[in-house]
Amino acid sequence: MSPSLTNRLLGYPDDARLLIINADDFGMCHAVNAAVMRALQEGIVRSTTLMTPCPWARHAMRFLAEHPEIPFGVHLTVIADWEDYRWGPIAPRGMVPTLINPQGDFYNFDQMQPFLAQADLTQLEMEFRAQIETVLSAGLRPTHLDWHCLRLQGWDNVYEVMLRLAREYGLALRAVVPSHITRVQSLGLPANDSGFLDSYLVDPTTKAAAYADLLRHLPAGLSEWAVHPGLDTPELLTIEPQGNHVRQTDFDFLISPQAREIVQAEGIILLDYRALRDVWAAVEVERVH
């Protein structure tokens, strides 16, 4: 295995095991917000990303404003997952017609591929930009960009829009798809290069053991886990009836003493995106000058 390029870019030894645990979907609903806040303050979560178009985004942003020490990113959102709990664009609907369904909301997840196939990239950029500006205009300073419910495999053009925005705003960008990781690294920028885990793919019935196992055997290099903490409140159970307790089981593990102990015992370095952001921003500056 070749040494991690990212470790070198971030100034860590080749054998350092770096892990970003990012709580996705901050702002989606109250049950998610409550869980994310606790996981950030009591658990092993070190980073979160904000869904600005969602109903509970203001609540999340107020928390971030009160806690400037907590690093967070912008969870670029153009998909609305749930049947009866909807959201839509921040940009005026008339300016982003290819992003919305006839009801004026974002498309559902199961329509993701046809949506991307017909989405106008200019409109997509406009909406992404609106979401970033919403955060900036609230006086918040994000570290990075990632995205909500998009399978970007095969959609390099969409990733390129995000990459352009990340570089323009001096933010880091999540990389998941192998060729996107290569693309980011070819620019001399750090990216997760040792595995990306989406917690929705982990079986909730055996999750704690699986997470513990993954932590114990975390490879050298930078890994990222996109976790989805939430509380099984009536609100969440109603929004996400088929959720299969993904969010509650994520939350349970992330704040468990076991998780903390394993991280400590294994010498895993928990990172957030600030270290990456600094390199992304610096490389940009060098190019300008």
Added chain:
Amino acid sequence: MKTQSLTGNWEFRQADTADWSPATVPGGVHTDLLALGCIPDPFVGDNERRVAWVAEADWEYRSRFTADAELREQPRVWLVCDGLDTLATVSLNGRVLGLADNMFRRYRWEVKPLLAEDNELLIAFASPVQYVSEQQAQRPLPGVSQAIAGGPHLRKAPCQFGWDWGPQLPPVGIWKGLRLEGDDGAALSDVHLRQSHADGAVRLSAAVAVEQPAGEPLTARLRVIAPDGETWTVEAAASAAQPADLSLPIPQPQLWWPNGYGAQPLYRIVVSLWRGEVEVDRRDYQVGLRTVELRQEADQWGRSFQFVVNGVPIFAKGSNWIPADSFPTRISDDYLETLIRAAAETHHNMLRVWGGGFYEEERFYDLCDRYGILVWQDFIFSCSVYPLDEPTFLENVRAEVEENVRRLRHRASLALWCGNNEMEWGWVDWGWRAQPELDALKVAYDRFFHHTLPAWCAAADPDTAYWPSSPSSDTPFAAPNGQQQGDAHYWDVWHGRQPFTAYRNQYPRFMSEFGFQALPPLATIRTYADEADWNMTSYVMEQHQKNASGNSLMVGQMLDTFRLPQEFSSLVYLSMVLQAEGIRYGVEHWRRQRDRVAGTLYWQLNDCWPVASWSSVDYFGRWKALHYAARRFYAPLLLSIEDAPPRFGVYVTSDRRDSWEGLVRWSLETLDGTPLAGGEEPLRAAPLATTPVNSFDLAGYVTGDNRRELVFVAELWSPDGPLARQTAFFVPTKHLALVDPQLTATCSGDGGQLRVELCGRSLARLVELELDGADVVFSDNYFDLPAGRVATITCPLPAGWSVAQARMPCACARSTNPSSRIERRELIEKNGGGRFHDKRSIIFLHGRETNVFCS
């Protein structure tokens, strides 16, 4: 049985997008996009990176077809997909038939209730890259550093995710045929052909399992058609309750032999199922009559590893086979035959179908049967840790193994089932065992490759030997790459930067992998790199070098032997002759140890794309210098020199089954041909053995001053003329006092052949011939030509050419006088065959400036 092919009228699109485009089936997304001009050629420049998105996306294939009326009337109708690559959801008329997740399996679904007159078949392919990445994130498994991580989670050709000679371009699509099959409930379900040999008599048998509608009498028939057309038939009642056992003796059996040991007569076999006078199902086979065993007996060195065919111990001469194209559906029948024929023409008698590719198609084994190439067949596991403790994975593999063993077990060419490539070695030496989280997988490995898989093989094919891993000692985790027993892979020359002479310290019982890289010929490089990139370490050239230290290893070894090349074309040439010299050195040594070492399979025969690699034949079928060398070092009668200057041992190794008489002539001479000593030795070469000819101590002739000017020449003569020539030196080539050999060439045309006679005034080292404007295979190339000898080289005249237009640039390794003049000589065509009417003089250039290589 009624069938209807469904390979016509396909469209494809990126999943859920709007527009459908025409598709070819069998085929794949990359080649379909390429045909539409939607992606650049992935084999050019760094386009591999630019098309990475293709295998990361999801895709859909759709066909609208009218079902044959006759087929629809059958009581049972199946959709049969011979190969889906790989994660496929198959739907007919909007209903999901099933999911496929193994490219090595055939899938079959009953479709009678869904089949209408007009139908739509939809096959949705999920991205293999996305799948393995997700699986890898949940359960990281060690694999190959040049590959997209996670490949072992998916039953798909491992090298398609990338290897140290292959690009990361996993294909996606319908990679084999598909069709509707209809029957009335009576069908062959399994045929097991076997042969028994005793005292020269051969009996052929078929165990025939059938599906049978209740109470209907059925008859199974075995028909055997000899190569001369004579036919024998036997039949018996067949029932679903018990397989029918059909057998018959083969009168005057004609035995099948490996290439070089005899002919390859093939018997046609037809197994059919009859209801009364109606044939309801049939299967056709070709069978060669032979016995093959892997003989392992205790001996003074440990335990032998000897393939024995028809009672004759065979020195296995061959190479390792990888998939012939990254996009396997565009491998043409012609190209496949070109490669197998290239193996046979260089005296190969074995190919190892390496476990990082795929089980080959029928046509591959058809060719191996015809050309006498034994097949060492790996199961498809390679260099990685596989999740063999997961029940669903294991069940998937069980179906794959059973299907492929049943498919191939009757093949004359099939010599061995081998569990995997280099995984046992991995467990012992690659640090996997230092990872405690893999303990359960080591247990699973042991259980699977030492117990489960051999049991499956023995049940389905009791007649073919099983070997757990390559390399292996057949003792779990005990010195898997040792030299007392079992096979060995020796990579210290190359990865370990050992000199070629290190081969002589190795005495494996069977060398199943060893190799050295070369660049491909310049004509091939031209297809992927612009002239501006013609530098070994340019960005584009390194995109086509997947072994991270490969270029350094090549150059390092090159400078031990040759002078620093001055230009790119010289570097290309030197890389090829270096590879040829190195592998020759090893093979000659191991063939001399014939009693101890029972075979050599160099890595690797072929390429899957244009690349710097260990291959002897490149992606376009061009012979590198190594392939010409193989024709010499794998010849049935091998003359070799064990050089330890000033001593030279001369040997003849014979693969003939009879003894052979001839002559060995030798001389010590200066490079310009002045003899200092010489003589001849009568030779009686023992069959299947190495016969020492003599050992010459020439210390008395060598001084510190003349050692750079001397060559030792040995020649093997039959009563009809010279068969082989070898040279050896007292100093490395880079220090030889080579001068311009002033080669003269005399050319003639003879029927469809060009014939050139070369002669020089001084030794020409590693002479390279080309035919300007055409790819041809010469009778020999990259050979040494001592002063005053004549080398007669032939090649086919390309279709539509006259001899007059043939220009043959010729180059050789040189060590002095790099600016020597270019000679042009005009030679009059000898119009032997009367075919060439152009009586103009023909010009042969020898030493064209661009092709004069300096070493």
